[in-house]
Amino acid sequence: MGKVVAAITTSVDGYFTGPDDGPEKGLGEGGERLHYWVFGGPWSYDSEPEGAAEGRLKPEGEDAEYLKEMTARGGATIVGRTMYEAAEHWGETNPFGVPVFVVTHRPEDEPGTGEFTFVGDFGEAIDRAKAAAGDKDVSIGGGGDMIRQGLEAGVVDELHIIVAPVILGGGKRLFDHFETSLDLKNRGVRQSRWATFMEFEVRR
Amino acid sequence: MGKVVAAITTSVDGYFTGPDDGPEKGLGEGGERLHYWVFGGPWSYDSEPEGAAEGRLKPEGEDAEYLKEMTARGGATIVGRTMYEAAEHWGETNPFGVPVFVVTHRPEDEPGTGEFTFVGDFGEAIDRAKAAAGDKDVSIGGGGDMIRQGLEAGVVDELHIIVAPVILGGGKRLFDHFETSLDLKNRGVRQSRWATFMEFEVRR
Numbered sequence: 151m152g153k154v155v156a157a158i159t160t161s162v163d164g165y166f167t168g169p170d171d172g173p174e175k176g177l178g179e180g181g182e183r184l185h186y187w188v189f190g191g192p193w194s195y196d197s198e199p200e201g202a203a204e205g206r207l208k209p210e211g212e213d214a215e216y217l218k219e220m221t222a223r224g225g226a227t228i229v230g231r232t233m234y235e236a237a238e239h240w241g242e243t244n245p246f247g248v249p250v251f252v253v254t255h256r257p258e259d260e261p262g263t264g265e266f267t268f269v270g271d272f273g274e275a276i277d278r279a280k281a282a283a284g285d286k287d288v289s290i291g292g293g294g295d296m297i298r299q300g301l302e303a304g305v306v307d308e309l310h311i312i313v314a315p316v317i318l319g320g321g322k323r324l325f326d327h328f329e330t331s332l333d334l335k336n337r338g339v340r341q342s343r344w345a346t347f348m349e350f351e352v353r354r
Numbered sequence: 355m356g357k358v359v360a361a362i363t364t365s366v367d368g369y370f371t372g373p374d375d376g377p378e379k380g381l382g383e384g385g386e387r388l389h390y391w392v393f394g395g396p397w398s399y400d401s402e403p404e405g406a407a408e409g410r411l412k413p414e415g416e417d418a419e420y421l422k423e424m425t426a427r428g429g430a431t432i433v434g435r436t437m438y439e440a441a442e443h444w445g446e447t448n449p450f451g452v453p454v455f456v457v458t459h460r461p462e463d464e465p466g467t468g469e470f471t472f473v474g475d476f477g478e479a480i481d482r483a484k485a486a487a488g489d490k491d492v493s494i495g496g497g498g499d500m501i502r503q504g505l506e507a508g509v510v511d512e513l514h515i516i517v518a519p520v521i522l523g524g525g526k527r528l529f530d531h532f533e534t535s536l537d538l539k540n541r542g543v544r545q546s547r548w549a550t551f552m553e554f555e556v557r558r
Contacts, residue, residue, distance in 0.1 A: 162515060162538060162554065163529035164368045180535055301521070311366060315538040315554055317505070317529070325367035325521070331384055334366060334519040339545040346543050346552050350366065350519055 157310035165321035187344035225286025369525035391548035429490025
């Protein structure tokens with residue numbers, strides 16, 4: 151059996167978006183800085199780097215290494231509807247290379263493309279993603295609500311917090327309204343110019 | 355000139371104390387886990403490890419290395435009154451080995467022991483600590499309010515976040531009510547069993 155891995159990028163002050171995120175605003179005000187590590191350096195919604203608009207990534211060094219490891223391990227991905235909308239449906243094409251389950255209160259909104267599977271609740275998403283992933287891992291890619299639900303339900307084996315070297319001062323905080331105490335175990339850390347990758351095992 | 359270094363230990367969810375911290379409650383409920391790295395392993399307020407009550411530390415490996423580096427660099431320390439009280443005045447004896455400035459609205463409360471210098475505001479604390487430190491660094495040791503004031507005032511050169519592998523689910527959050535956006539630069543990271551030490555340079 152694969153593991154369930156929750157992985158998300160946050161600022162040093164714990165936000166996974168800047169203020170005013172959402173459709174047409176992506177990661178919110180100043181939020182592009184969270185994902186410099188994904189694109190290999192600075193970019194913005196106003197002037198994207200070559201390839202960014204099409205989702206072609208050009209990370210380097212430790213950034214590329216982490217993505218490569220996660221890609222090799224991953225067999226299915228779960229995302230929340232809010233993230234799906236903020237990402238503008240990734241241009242209607244699944245960019246993950248594995249089945250993607252979108253958790254939503256309105257599964258009937260699923261587009262007929264076969265690119266994304268809409269499911270009505272988090273538990274169902276976990277079950278179906280595990281079945282789809284087989285021996286590989288299920289990745290909970292965000293947003294914060296999905297990761298909090300996973301931790302709360304006790305189904306997360308690993309938590310990866312990728313810290314971008316920025317203080318945002320506002321936005322959506324990963325651990326807002328999360329009141330459960332959990333013991334973790336350090337699994338390792340690496341750092342690039344654009345991010346610090348902290349990996350934890352969740353103790354049960 | 356030395357640098358101003360703000361260093362604090364937080365949980366993965368960003369708390370520097372558990373719930374209900376304060377005099378006789380130290381770092382709050384479950385908060386001891388934040389400082390396993392300082393004492394070389396598990397301890398609690400109910401059954402302290404040998405030496406913990408007297409402030410004798412027994413960190414090992416990367417934990418000891420970080421403390422050694424900080425001790426070598428430090429020339430003066432600033433702490434807030436709340437932290438001073440929560441630590442129960444460190445038994446009325448300065449444990450830092452360098453002059454300590456306690457920021458308080460009531461500087462007249464300064465004990466006559468000469469162990470701690472009480473000052474009436476944060477700016478004065480910075481000025482006096484810099485003068486006392488000479489070529490060495492000024493350390494802002496906490497609590498959160500002191501570190502936020504330092505970042506807000508633009509006087510912090512380095513921010514060190516020491517992340518303990520625990521989710522507390524409540525307590526005092528380092529970045530609560532901090533609404534300024536700042537760009538940082540990764541300076542390096544190390545990890546022990548009990549902590550991940552992230553060091554950032556604050557860009558001006």
